[in-house]
Amino acid sequence: MRTGRLDAVFNRLRTIDWRSALLALVALLGIAVLVLLVASQREADAQRQAALNRQSDSYEVMVLVQSFRATVAGAEATLGRYVVAGERAVGRDYVDRWQRAAGQLSLLDRRTRANPAQRDRVTRLDRAFRARGVELDEVARNTDLGRYEPAYAYFNAARRSPHLAAMDREADAIFEAERTLLARRAEAARTSADGASADTRNLALFGMLLAFGAIALGWLNVRVIRARAAAAAEADAQRRRSTELEAAVADATASLKAEARERAAAEDKLRQAQKMEAVGQLTGGIAHDFNNMLAVVLGGIELAKRNLATAPDAALRHLDNAGEGANRAAALTRQLLGFARSEALAPEAIEPSALIHGMTELLDRTLGDGIVIETRSEGTGWRVWADRVQLENALLNLAVNARDAMDGRGTLVVASGHIALSGDDAGACAPGDYVSISVSDTGSGMTPEVLARVFEPFFTTKPVGKGTGLGLSQVFGFARQSGGEVRIESTPGTGTTVTMLLPCHAATASPDQPAVRIGPRQGAHRALDILVVEDDPRVLSATIAALEELGHRPIACPDPLGAPAIVAGLHALDLVMTDVLMPGQTGPEMIAALEPQLEGVGVLFVTGYAGEGEQDRFGDHPVLRKPFTLAALEQALADATRATPTPATAG
Numbered sequence: 001m002r003t004g005r006l007d008a009v010f011n012r013l014r015t016i017d018w019r020s021a022l023l024a025l026v027a028l029l030g031i032a033v034l035v036l037l038v039a040s041q042r043e044a045d046a047q048r049q050a051a052l053n054r055q056s057d058s059y060e061v062m063v064l065v066q067s068f069r070a071t072v073a074g075a076e077a078t079l080g081r082y083v084v085a086g087e088r089a090v091g092r093d094y095v096d097r098w099q100r101a102a103g104q105l106s107l108l109d110r111r112t113r114a115n116p117a118q119r120d121r122v123t124r125l126d127r128a129f130r131a132r133g134v135e136l137d138e139v140a141r142n143t144d145l146g147r148y149e150p151a152y153a154y155f156n157a158a159r160r161s162p163h164l165a166a167m168d169r170e171a172d173a174i175f176e177a178e179r180t181l182l183a184r185r186a187e188a189a190r191t192s193a194d195g196a197s198a199d200t201r202n203l204a205l206f207g208m209l210l211a212f213g214a215i216a217l218g219w220l221n222v223r224v225i226r227a228r229a230a231a232a233a234e235a236d237a238q239r240r241r242s243t244e245l246e247a248a249v250a251d252a253t254a255s256l257k258a259e260a261r262e263r264a265a266a267e268d269k270l271r272q273a274q275k276m277e278a279v280g281q282l283t284g285g286i287a288h289d290f291n292n293m294l295a296v297v298l299g300g301i302e303l304a305k306r307n308l309a310t311a312p313d314a315a316l317r318h319l320d321n322a323g324e325g326a327n328r329a330a331a332l333t334r335q336l337l338g339f340a341r342s343e344a345l346a347p348e349a350i351e352p353s354a355l356i357h358g359m360t361e362l363l364d365r366t367l368g369d370g371i372v373i374e375t376r377s378e379g380t381g382w383r384v385w386a387d388r389v390q391l392e393n394a395l396l397n398l399a400v401n402a403r404d405a406m407d408g409r410g411t412l413v414v415a416s417g418h419i420a421l422s423g424d425d426a427g428a429c430a431p432g433d434y435v436s437i438s439v440s441d442t443g444s445g446m447t448p449e450v451l452a453r454v455f456e457p458f459f460t461t462k463p464v465g466k467g468t469g470l471g472l473s474q475v476f477g478f479a480r481q482s483g484g485e486v487r488i489e490s491t492p493g494t495g496t497t498v499t500m501l502l503p504c505h506a507a508t509a510s511p512d513q514p515a516v517r518i519g520p521r522q523g524a525h526r527a528l529d530i531l532v533v534e535d536d537p538r539v540l541s542a543t544i545a546a547l548e549e550l551g552h553r554p555i556a557c558p559d560p561l562g563a564p565a566i567v568a569g570l571h572a573l574d575l576v577m578t579d580v581l582m583p584g585q586t587g588p589e590m591i592a593a594l595e596p597q598l599e600g601v602g603v604l605f606v607t608g609y610a611g612e613g614e615q616d617r618f619g620d621h622p623v624l625r626k627p628f629t630l631a632a633l634e635q636a637l638a639d640a641t642r643a644t645p646t647p648a649t650a651g
Contacts, residue, residue, distance in 0.1 A: 033207045037200065041227065044196030048231060051189030055238070057111060058182035059245060061118070064108045065175045070252045071101040072129070072167065077259040079136055080266045083143050083151050091140060098133065105129055112174075115181075121174045128166035135161055147452070193231070297322045297329075326627065347482070349505040350384050350391065352416035352435055353377035359392060363399050363414075370409040378417035384435040385505035386482045391437075394475045398439040398498050401472065405443030405496060413440040419501065428485045429501060438499040446490040454488065475500065528641065531566065533557045533578040533590065534606075539626075543577070543606075550634055560590040567597050575640055580607035588618065604640040 075097035082090040105126055112118035135158045142151035158164070304318040356375050363373055384391075395414070402412050415438045422431045446454065454472050472486075475498075479486045483503045490496040530547055532554050534540040540556055547554040554577075555570070557563050561584050567573065576598065578587040587605055591598070605618050608626035624636040 047192040054185045061178045068104040125170035131163040376415040382418045383505045384502045402441035410442040433504040434501040440497040445492040528552045528574040530575045535582040560585040575602040577604045602640040
């Protein structure tokens with residue numbers, strides 16, 4: 001009996017221990033589930049916060065890139081206004097904006113240090129930005145010094161700079177890479193959130209099996225719901241921030257477009273100002289020079305009329321003076337065409353010392369008695385390959401400039417020599433042998449500011465109306481067109497030396513053979529039947545009179561479209577002498593249309609303008625340049641008829 005009671009007590013104790021152990025086990029399991037839920041939630045929160053931080057970093061990088069581009073564009077537009085207006089306040093505004101862009105770039109570098117690829121792009125962007133800053137600093141420096149035309153030139157060249165394109169390219173690459181990285185980070189955040197949600201659901205299902213963990217699991221579920229609500233609210237905030245960012249980008253884009261339009265308008269005003277300034281200087285200088293020449297021509301003709309009956313010798317002298325004035329006007333026209341690179345060069349081998357010696361008398365007469373001319377020759381035996389007329393004009397221009405620098409009194413030294421250029425000494429020239437022709441004076445010299453602008457078109461230190469500003473520009477253009485360059489050494493109060501370096505000619509011409517054929521053809525000549533096509537009635541009348549004076553039989557044609565009918569009605573025709581530029585049809589077009597009717601007939605083109613490449617339009621036919629003399633006309637007729645010794649029959 002007693003033994004049965006003891007067994008019941010022990011069984012009850014065993015039952016109580018098992019239940020307690022089970023309860024403890026369930027409690028431990030509930031605590032474990034609770035701990036796992038808390039840990040999982042903390043990990044999810046940490047991952048979500050990290051993802052949000054990474055997305056925020058990407059947004060900041062994108063905003064910094066757009067802000068940097070907008071600031072750089074604003075700085076360049078401000079510099080354009082500074083170049084046009086020249087106001088110091090605008091220049092300081094440019095410096096402030098450029099420094100602000102540098103600060104934004106430095107901040108962008110700090111934001112991308114953790115990303116090696118982005119850091120490399122930012123490094124390249126920084127290099128392009130610094131190189132761009134050097135270019136724009138050159139524009140600002142010239143503007144600060146009041147050197148507006150070089151500043152304009154540097155500013156226009158900077159618009160096509162490769163550094164500007166490199167900045168745009170690297171900024172676009174940084175922006176696109178960060179946007180791609182932002183998309184990946186957003187996807188990773190979503191994946192992490194989905195994984196955390198799955199773990200929470202599994203633990204919740206397991207906790208439902210635990211009776212004592214139901215309340216704890218319910219409480220944890222409430223926390224999870226609240227956390228998700230917070231995440232949704234954060235997502236809404238991020239969407240609003242994205243919308244604000246897009247609006248900021250749109251505003252920045254509109255600002256950039258407005259600044260671009262403003263810069264384009266400033267450039268248009270700048271080009272118009274340059275054009276008007278150039279036209280004004282050119283008009284005043286050329287009007288002055290041409291008025292002087294026309295005064296010589298008209299005065300000579302009038303004096304010749306007065307002395308024609310009483311003093312024929314004096315009349316002839318006055319006519320010679322008028323002819324010299326007309327020749328000077330023609331020379332000025334050739335200089336203008338040469339400066340515009342519209343006068344085609346006719347290069348030949350020229351011995352420089354002989355050329356200088358031949359021009360001595362002309363220089364004496366041109367410069368006056370107050371100028372002492374000395375000539376020096378070194379390195380004889382070398383010849384220069386250049387256009388003789390243009391070279392003589394260049395020397396004459398340099399001599400006249402030297403005379404003006406000496407106020408009509410001093411010593412002028414014209415020297416020729418040989419120099420071999422190589423390496424850094426070559427400058428703008430190709431390495432090789434060059435003939436040097438220098439003109440030195442004992443005048444006032446030039447300051448560094450004037451020396452920096454001497455080759456600019458229309459720049460002159462002479463009073464208004466006393467020069468075109470084309471002298472040194474024409475010399476510079478001739479030297480570069482001939483394959484050489486011009487160098488200047490000048491010291492204020494001491495004098496100036498201008499040296500032309502022209503390429504040597506390897507071939508040696510025979511001393512018995514003249515380099516230039518001058519004068520009419522020798523020997524007897526026969527009368528020619530010549531069709532003269534010219535739309536200007538005065539030029540046509542003068543040409544007809546000149547041909548009749550030479551003993552030929554000219555036929556006038558004032559309209560190129562009527563030439564075929566005239567040719568068809570002629571019984572004999574030796575030569576067609578035609579102007580080049582005429583209304584309705586040009587001379588080469590007329591000759592091409594008449595080609596079937598011109599078998600055995602010579603052709604001579606007459607023009608006052610023939611630009612580079614125009615020679616291809618004339619084929620093998622000779623060209624006579626206006627104005628021309630009777631001797632030049634006769635020589636041109638001989639050249640045109642040399643291949644057709646017998647007259648052709650037309651009609």
